[in-house]
Amino acid sequence: MADMTAKMMTNNLADPVTVDPFELVMISPQQWDQKAHLFDNICQEQMNVFAAERWPQMNIDCLHFKLGDQLVAGCLMMHRSAPLGLGGLAVCKWGPVILDAAAENAELIHDQVIEMLVQKYAVSSRMMLSILPRPRPAESNFAAEQLLARNFKPGSGLPYPNRYFVNVHVDDDEMRASFGQKWRSHLKKSEKNGLEFEHCDMSRLPVFYELYRAMTDRKQFPDYSAFDSLHHLMDNIEDSARPELFLVHHEGEPVAGGIIFTAGDTAVYLYGATNDQALPLRAGYFMHWEIMRWLARQDRIKWYDLGGTDGFLGLHQFKNGMVGKAGVVSTVPKVMNYAHWMLPRLLGNGLFLVRDVKAQVMRWIKSRKSAGPNA
Template sequence: MSVSAQIAQDRVSPDAMTASRAAAGPLIASRAIEGRDWDAAISGFDGICQEQLFAFATIRWPGVAPEPRLFEHQGRIVGGALVMVQRLPLGLGRIAVIKWGPMLADARASDSEALYQGMVEALVAEYADKRGMMLSVLPHAGTGQTNFEYRALRDRGFKRGATLRFPNRYLVNLRLSDEAQRKSFDQTWRRQLNKSEKSGLSFEHAEADCVGDFKVLYAAMSDRKQFPDHSAFETLDVLMAMDEPLRPELFFVRHQGELVAGALIFKAGDRAVYLYGATNEKALPLRAGYFMHWHIVRWLRDHTRARWYDLGGTDGFRGLHQFKKGMVGDAGLIRPVPPVTNFAARPLAYALGAGAFAAREVVNQLRWYVEAVRPGLAKPDQVPAPLAEEFL
């Protein structure tokens, strides 16, 4: 057990302990820990992501109560989940929401799927059975032939909820040699990379205190491109103030000394994630994006333990799809984020929770329509993909 996790254990209240046995999984103990201990306690998890950080969640979702929980099996910490407890309108109840969790500490363990089932069972015991809430879980896009997390949730009785309009995520394989990586790229992507390498560009790994330069570049790009921005950019300062390995890495590309492109990458865990990118008007003819991502892939391979580089989604823009698809190439993966899954032990809790989510989806659809017709904003031009067969 890590020192940070042991400190967290010392602070847990005895009455916060719950345990339950999954139908096909091991006995998992679940315990609450203090928010101030959470981020350090999970910093070495394979499944860690920014959405599961306490520091991120308290800024991104100020209207909910984050409840960090660790899971143990036979005296060792095997995972965790940051559960967001949200009150329903009119005080009708509460729902427990988990995005990209629960997380496995060791995703490559031989019993990882059984441990995941056990963690889900412990969450059901605490939030659905004991506290009478609807439990809502959004799993990651999987890297296997099927999404075992989604399947485990459905097998436990979770019902399918809302789906993302553009659910595909683009995953680059980080464990390749330079030669194999370049060969895996789509031919067009590789050709653009070759041209970028003749444009006099330079790549640098910047220090955290240079983030102000990135903000200027990002603001200028947002004004120029007029993309709707639903990102969590307001959390950037707190993320950049975090200790290793949780602090994102900052990368720049310059041309004749001028900053033309930049990116922020969350690199802890098994899956590095492209958080934010920015370019100026000179970047496109220089093909700076190709140059930057090529060097980021190489840096991640050589300086982290991540197996995948998650480029995120497209928000419905075909140009982003073509760029990311070409970069994923033959060796990477394009996988959909599964639908949200919902469970409640009591019919009223499920009805209230599902009703609240349905109302939110109406609001989201209305917002999407307004943005689609609003003058000046870039318009999505990608056709939504049908729901993957495994999620039907």
């Protein structure tokens, strides 16, 4: 109750033009995950249970920023020091997170948190500070602009940076009218196929896993996701932030499924799966429509983040039609890097260069394998 009261008071914490200095409090990973759902722009990348499994070589700091006894922001930082005092690397993915993203001074709060991270990691700990701002359903990304203003340098970006956001903060009729014409047509046809939609508990996860394995075996596409860590996430995440599972059935058999992160004000499409029957039944259209209707009934959720496309044209057409007139196609910002000292800058840039070259080589190898022996 105290945390929720603090959230309601965020708009009154300070004059909207300024904010008072914050107190930085380091908490345990368990405490962080327990309170993560309080932040409006929390996402899976800022959950310790997700980050610790996916990046086991990194140390993790869980930071709360308070004004008096009121929590206003937070950040999960991953870091690793180089030997011989040569510096190190501190990474923030899709953070910091703000308790009340709609507060008048939310952007100023975010900017002050960035300044405190710079002092803690780049100046005092002599690390390169690397921040990947969260993509946002807007033409400009204020977080990326703040980092540029603080002399962060743009680093590497995604080869296909488009991000697709559906506006679910509207009623069903308005949302449906927003879809592209072809998308609406496919949806109408799917609704005549006797499909059934199910919002499931976690006991149905094995059904989803089977659908996903069947899909990857069938399509033989390169999978760049963190699917291998999903089992750990679902088994260990706090109930307050646990992703939701949805399935679509036809004649009693599961044909499609989706796992959606719903803890903040923007739901994120984490994983989807279909079997051979799903395409002719247009089950994907039906499933996403019903998921959007479910999200629209959640008071806190305003946007449905569909993720990217990895360059697949068909996926772009599908997601773009779903975004429609009321949604937004934005871009994932580039990684933004700052080093106060020379050695951390050289070390950090070298590490990122090696990582980027390795990623390009792995993508090339996987694309050749998926193209077959005659490619």
